[in-house]
Structures are given as structure tokens and as C-alpha cells.
Amino acid sequence: MNEPTRDWAFFDKALGVGLQLGLEVESVLFREQTEHQDLVIYQTAQWGRVMALDGIIQVCERDEFIYHEMLTHVPMLAHGAAREVCIIGGGDGGMLREALRHPVDRITMVEIDDSVVELSKTWLPGICAGAFDDPRANLVIADGARFMAATGQRFDVIIVDSTDPMGPGEVLFTSAFYGDCKARLNPGGVMTTQSGVVMIQGGELTTTVSRLGEHFVDAHGYIAAVPTYSGGFMGFGWGTDNTTLRQTSRDEIAARATAINLTTRYYNADMHGGAFALPTYIAERVEAGK
Amino acid sequence: MNEPTRDWAFFDKALGVGLQLGLEVESVLFREQTEHQDLVIYQTAQWGRVMALDGIIQVCERDEFIYHEMLTHVPMLAHGAAREVCIIGGGDGGMLREALRHPVDRITMVEIDDSVVELSKTWLPGICAGAFDDPRANLVIADGARFMAATGQRFDVIIVDSTDPMGPGEVLFTSAFYGDCKARLNPGGVMTTQSGVVMIQGGELTTTVSRLGEHFVDAHGYIAAVPTYSGGFMGFGWGTDNTTLRQTSRDEIAARATAINLTTRYYNADMHGGAFALPTYIAERVEAGK
Numbered sequence: 001m002n003e004p005t006r007d008w009a010f011f012d013k014a015l016g017v018g019l020q021l022g023l024e025v026e027s028v029l030f031r032e033q034t035e036h037q038d039l040v041i042y043q044t045a046q047w048g049r050v051m052a053l054d055g056i057i058q059v060c061e062r063d064e065f066i067y068h069e070m071l072t073h074v075p076m077l078a079h080g081a082a083r084e085v086c087i088i089g090g091g092d093g094g095m096l097r098e099a100l101r102h103p104v105d106r107i108t109m110v111e112i113d114d115s116v117v118e119l120s121k122t123w124l125p126g127i128c129a130g131a132f133d134d135p136r137a138n139l140v141i142a143d144g145a146r147f148m149a150a151t152g153q154r155f156d157v158i159i160v161d162s163t164d165p166m167g168p169g170e171v172l173f174t175s176a177f178y179g180d181c182k183a184r185l186n187p188g189g190v191m192t193t194q195s196g197v198v199m200i201q202g203g204e205l206t207t208t209v210s211r212l213g214e215h216f217v218d219a220h221g222y223i224a225a226v227p228t229y230s231g232g233f234m235g236f237g238w239g240t241d242n243t244t245l246r247q248t249s250r251d252e253i254a255a256r257a258t259a260i261n262l263t264t265r266y267y268n269a270d271m272h273g274g275a276f277a278l279p280t281y282i283a284e285r286v287e288a289g290k
Numbered sequence: 291m292n293e294p295t296r297d298w299a300f301f302d303k304a305l306g307v308g309l310q311l312g313l314e315v316e317s318v319l320f321r322e323q324t325e326h327q328d329l330v331i332y333q334t335a336q337w338g339r340v341m342a343l344d345g346i347i348q349v350c351e352r353d354e355f356i357y358h359e360m361l362t363h364v365p366m367l368a369h370g371a372a373r374e375v376c377i378i379g380g381g382d383g384g385m386l387r388e389a390l391r392h393p394v395d396r397i398t399m400v401e402i403d404d405s406v407v408e409l410s411k412t413w414l415p416g417i418c419a420g421a422f423d424d425p426r427a428n429l430v431i432a433d434g435a436r437f438m439a440a441t442g443q444r445f446d447v448i449i450v451d452s453t454d455p456m457g458p459g460e461v462l463f464t465s466a467f468y469g470d471c472k473a474r475l476n477p478g479g480v481m482t483t484q485s486g487v488v489m490i491q492g493g494e495l496t497t498t499v500s501r502l503g504e505h506f507v508d509a510h511g512y513i514a515a516v517p518t519y520s521g522g523f524m525g526f527g528w529g530t531d532n533t534t535l536r537q538t539s540r541d542e543i544a545a546r547a548t549a550i551n552l553t554t555r556y557y558n559a560d561m562h563g564g565a566f567a568l569p570t571y572i573a574e575r576v577e578a579g580k
Contacts, residue, residue: 018336046308277564
């Protein structure tokens, strides 16, 4: 452990898109083949600590705020009154940390791999930032799809913070799972999903919007640019039956953010709407799913 | 030439930000130490052809449309009636190609390195796409800063498509150069500049906005996400004395694009305004320059 390597680690080759991202590494902090995945935690030279699963970066301390803020605050502030929230996946605790910044009653987080949670607490404490100790946080170690099919709980917002659609994460991209989410949402509820980097995994966003559209009146997509998720914009899926949510005005979003003293480094009232402004190559992927 | 390598080439290490981008390469098409720079053209496996100068990707066939559309169409359609346009740099001809899609009288393109133009025509013909043969195109091989200080021409839009602010491109980031641009703009004219990838070259956008602000009433920044310019959003500088340009409505922008049958793959009327919605970490960089 903690081998000094002063070297470079390369990621994303496994995506098969002719691209790799290299980060300068000071040491390997932890490496383990878990029951589900091959997990490595690096101390990088300039990007903080990085956790990779099967050679794909899952979380990077320097830019994780982008992904976590955008998958959480967009649905939470569009809804405006979420009290019961569900996070599927999200083992590093970053999504939980952001969701807890809203005045919720309870956040149920369902993670399949308890070792990811424990390792994140140990090696990436700045990402969960104590979130698991919040009395409103309810951590369930279970298969997210099975949980959603069986639970008697109801939610105002469901956030799907999954890995890519291969291996254990694959079931979280199915129509059946989205249907179960829909059935567990309170009236006016909304769900958001991680849907891949659009230029290199473009079919993913189309498929997500299409499958969300089988269950929701308003199925759509929005975007954020996360440096260590190589390939330009990451896409997020959006599903709700409340067609007014996306029309919430900039001023109303700003007022809601101010009311809870929300300070962020990427998300803001301008970006809330701006994230739904889609480059043509992405808009085409979204429309293809409608 | 055309050595079969079936290998990977790595870029951006020279930026010193602990990050590299690797692209799978089928062959090196061309390599030359020019008077000004070390230039290599690769045939990549999945990203088309790529031209690199001093180990930094300058243009990549697969995603060049993003950079070229956004640095051109945002000022051109905000202005709405540009007849005389100047491009500083832009040797590959992509900026010229996009600017010629507007009803202009003349586009004066000032490139310091004629070998970049010739090599681009030979090896990257899809990027200039015949633009240099357009009778409205006026190619000047000269130092852009000296040209701007001396020319008697006047322009409605000036687009600065420079390399990074080191070596020959450095002078294109100075206040003196921006002042010369301002002096050569017709009333109501606008200039835009390449200002680096914000997360890894963040001081560049602040400095650009600050120096533009020494000459223009409205100095600001906007953004686009270009996958092979690693690090998230690229920043662009914006300078004009016409404070109404940024307020042009979405519908008016859409009408202007439709009137010239503008078809694009990234830029559209939503993204025109969306590009000025800045993530907080970028908004702070822009505000620091004001």
C-alpha cells in the first residue's frame, strides 16, 4: 500500500473509444479486487485523490463537485419541496453530501457494494464529508433495482448515480427499473440519472430518454462538463410527469437556492437553465429518444 | 512518412497540469520542425486526423466543429450584419470555413505560419473545406499583432484563433493588441478570443477579460466543451462597446440563423445564450477580471 510510484495512471481505455486520460500519480493508496469490481484509489499530483473501478474514473476530488452538484441540485431545486429523497448508487457519499444541503426529512441511499462506502470513508473523507453520520441519511446496502421494485417507501426525488451500463450497473438503465422508480415517486416527483459522456457513449442518452419516456410525460436530458469524465459533456436523464418543473423561472430557482443558503462551485441559477440548452449533436441524441 | 505505428500518442503533458490525453494512432502522416513550432499530423483510430503543435492538440477532425462554430457564430449572429471580418491565426482554415457561411463581403485571415496553412490544405482538407478558394477570403501571411497595429482596414467582427499564450501566440493576449483590435473595429463591432481551458488555465480567462475591459465597455466570457481540449470548458473572451449585443433575444438569434440556412452540430439559438451561462467556478474567473 501507499507505494511511491511518481508515475502516470491511465484511464478509460476500456471504453474502447480510442481515448485515454492520464493523470500524474504520486502513490497508489489502495487496490483491491472486490466481489463486484476492481477498485483502485490513487493520490494524484494535481487532481487530488481518484477512485477508479475497472480502469474507469468514478470520482476525482478536484472536479467531483460538478457531477454531484448537477445531478442533485437540478432536480431538488426544480421540485422545490422535496422531503423524501432516494439515491441509487453513490457509494462515495458525494451525492448524499449535496442532497443533505436541502431541507429534507430523509435521504435513503441504496448502494450495492458496502466496500465502496467503507473505502470512500477511509480514503476519500472529503467527498462524503461526514454525510453518512447525518441523522437524515439512511444507508441501505442492497441491489438498487431490487430495492426499487420492492420498497414501500415513496420519494419526491430519485437520483440514479450509477456506474456505466455494464456489470452491476446495467440493470439501472432498464425500462423496468425506471418504471419501478416512477411507481415509487410521489405526485409531481422527478428522477435524474447518470447517462454517460454523450460524444463517446451517445446511444446511452438516447436509450435513457426513450426508456424514461415509456413511463414519464416529460422525459428529457441535460448536461455538465466534467474534466475527468473524458469526452466533453456528460448527459443526465430527466423524468417527471410534472411538465411545469422544467419551466421554473431563473428567478424562482435563484430564490430557492438563496433560501437554503446554497453555495456551489458549478451549479447556479444560470446553469440550472443553461444545462438544458443542448448542443445540436446532443439535442439530436435526446430527440432520437422521444 | 505514414509510418504504421498502431499505437497511442499523448498530448498536453507540456501544460504541466498533471494530465495527459492519449489518442489511439494508426499512423503519423507528417512531422516537421517548422521555423516557429514542432508540428505533427496523426491519423487516429477513432478521432479522425489530429494536428499537434509542440505536443498540444490544435485541431482534431472529430470535434473541431465545436471550437470553430462557437468562436465564429456567437459574435457573427450577435452582431447580425457583419460584412468585414478579420480572423487572426486560424491556419487550418476551420474558422474561415464557418465565417464564410455568413453573408460577408470579405474575410481577412492573418496567419503567421504559412506552412500551417499549406499542411492543413494537404492533410486536413475537410477542415478548410475549400474555404481558401472562396473569393471573399483574403489570406495574409503576417504577424497578427503587427498587422492589427498597422492596417487601414476596418472590421465588424474580429476573431482571435490563437495558440496558447506562449511562443508566437503570446502577443495575441496583450492589452496593446486588444487596443489595436478595438481601434480597427467599426462602431458596434465585437471581438472574440480563444482563452484557454478554464479549470487548468484559469488565469488566462481572467487576464483576457481584464485586458479586454481596458478597451471595451462590455468585456465578458463564454464557454464551450471541446473533448480533445482536455480539462472541461474552454473559455472565450468577448469584447464590444455595444452593450445590447449580449441581450439579443433567442428568437432573434434563431431568425438570423434561419435566414442564412445555418446548419451546425454544436451551436444553435439555445446554445448561443447557454454559452454565457457560466458555472460558478468560471463566473468567478470572469468577475475577477472586471
